[in-house]
Amino acid sequence: MASREFVTCVVCQTLTIYFIVAYENLALNKPAWQKNPYPHRQNVGADLAVDGRKANPPKSDGQCMLSHGNDTAEWRVDLGGVYSIHHIFLQYMTGTSLWGKDNYFTVYFLGFSVYISNTTNKDEGMLCFKDTNYTKATIPNPINITCPYYGRYVIYYNNRTHPPYPEGYSELAFSDLCEVEVYGCSTPRRFGLACSTPCPVNCLMGRCDIEAGTCFGCVKGHNGITCNEGCIEGYFGNDCSECSSNCVNNTCHNETGDCLTCEIGYIGKRCEKECDLGWYGKGCSLPCGRCRNQDTCNHFDGRCPGECEPGWSGIYCNEKCEDGYFGLGCSFPCNNLNCLNSTDCDAIHGECTSSCISNWDGPFCNYCAPFKFGELCNNSCSDSCPENRCNKTTGHCFACSGSKYGSFCEYEKEVYQLPANAFDANIGFIVTSSILIITLTGIAIYVLKQKCFPKCRTYRDQSYELTLTPSTSGGYANIQTVQLEELPELKTSEIHESPLSPVSTFSVDYINVKANEK
Structure with missing residues (x-):
């Protein structure tokens, strides 16, 4: 178990002795390290300084560590965790002589320092003590150094690196320590003589002064030496929540958290909303300029992400082109010489905004007017x-x-003029001729039909009847002569089952001719 330092209080009236348990020695038998250990010697290592043995007088006979002199001397102990420390006890080696100005070892310790750190680097920790006043006659042994801080490593350090040194200082530095004891609370988040009182709940990391219980720092939003006062500026509510970062100066109502004023580019009770598209600035009250491709501007400063629309310029794209210029970036000069005012043109396309000079026409006054x-x-x-x-x-x-x-169209055509009655005479001629042609056409069609029938009838599988009359010569007169060649598609016929000759005269009253298909 850790050794304990006892404070004895004698109450004379009752002769009763009370032992009040104080702080624990957190360094007892913990790992230790030293720079420049003494060579070729056993049982003189760094751990002898935390073995709990206090020699009286402190000699080097297996109870004290020894070091080899150098321009710097360093020793440290690892407490194994971050603890709340109250004070540090140091005891130097004295050898066989009494401690005082004539003691051989006093010159080695003058100018020493003690640090508490959370790392092995002393410069990353807290300087508890640095000797600037002791002399050979006044340096105490042992010595108690009050150091109410939190840390894991206790570091002893001395150096002889910047001569000339004060009177009485040795040329080399040593760390010949017999015992180092580090007293504090082994239970975290506690303070008081017996480490029995909890630190205030709002202390940062639960750490407070080991004696007074005051916080080394407060969790966010809390205030006061014990972090139990109202929220500091920038925090609100019972738990002191942080105000929105979009509140100006992170300031908000200490109860509701509503921002008093929003940062540029934000709106809402707690300034949680960016400006709507097309707006920017304080209170999102400014309209964006004419950004190209209908891009929206930055909600903080109103700048377009790219170029301005043709006809506009400026860092906010809200300035029309100067007179005499137009287009993208207002980089094109108006040079329409046929405009009534040649430097006055539309800022976007460069068209003439005034009328054209005589004989010219068009948006740019670049082609001829009608009739020119x-x-x-x-x-x-x-x-x-x-x-x-x-x-x-x-x-x-x-x-x-x-x-x-x-x-x-510079020439005139010659035109023949008919007499006044020529048109009427022509019409009569045309009408008469038309009637005559129609009449003759009808007669011709009628005659053709009469002449063609019946030999023009060529229907298949039809019977044709030819009438024949007897002749006065005892034969037969050819009243109607039939040429077979005149009957298309008619090859054979049956007349008393006899073939027909190319030209025949018959003495029968009727001949039935049956047409056969080719």
Whole structure:
């Protein structure tokens, strides 16, 4: 178990002795290390300084550590964790002589320092003590150093690196310690003589002064030496929550947390919302400029992420092009010489905003006005061009009016004039001729039909009847002569089952002819 330092209080009236348990020795038998250990000697290592044995007088006979002199001397003990420390006890080696100005070892310890650190690097810790006043006659042994801090490592340090040294100092530094005891609370978050009182709940990391119980720091939002007072500025509520970072100066209502004022680019009770698209600035009250491609501007400063729309300029793209310029970045000069005012043009496209000079037309006044043509548009189209329109370069008419012809409609066509009654006579002739032609056509069709029938009948599988009359010569007169060649598609016929000759005269009253298909 850790050794304990006892404070004895004698109450004389009752002769009763009370032992009040104080702080524990946190360094007892803990790992120790030293720089420049004494060579070629056993049982003189760094751990002898924390073995709990206090020699009286402290000699070097197996009870004290020894070191080899050098320009720096260093020793440390690892407490094994971060503890609340009250004070540190140091005892130097004295040898066989009494401690005082004539003691051989006093010169080695003058100018020493003691640190508490959470790492093995003393410069990352807290300086508890540095000797600047002791002399050979006044340096005490042992010595108690009050150091109410938290730490894991207790470091003893001395150096002889910057001569000349004060009177009485040795040329080399040593760390010949017999005992080092570190007293404090082994139970975390405690303070008081018996380490029985909890530190205030709002102390940072639960750490407080080992004697007074005051906090070394407060958790966020709390205030006061014991961190139990109202929230500091920038915090609100019962648990002292942090105000929104979007509140100006992180200041908010100490109860609701509502921001008193929002940072630029934010709105809302707690300034939690960025400006709506198209707005920026304090209170999101400023409209964005004309960013290209309808991009929205930065909600803080209003700057466009890229270029401005054509016709606009400035860091916020809210400035129209200066007179005489137009386009992207307002980088194109107005140079429409045919504008009534050649430097006055539309800021976006460069079109003339005033009218054109005489004979010119169009948004840019760059082509001829109606009825005009030529390089300078100072020539007029011919009056014979329909609506006085012509090619703007050559002046040629697209068509000509009336009897005019030629590229410029400059020529007149000759027209033959008929007598006044010529039109009526012609109409009579045409009507009479038409009637005659129709009549003759009808007669011809009728005659053809009469002549063709019946031999023109060529229907398949039909019977044809031919009438024959007897002749006066005892034969048969050929009243109707039938040429077989005149009957298309008729090859054979049956007349008393006899074949027909190419031309035949028959003395029968009727001949039934049956058509056969080819």
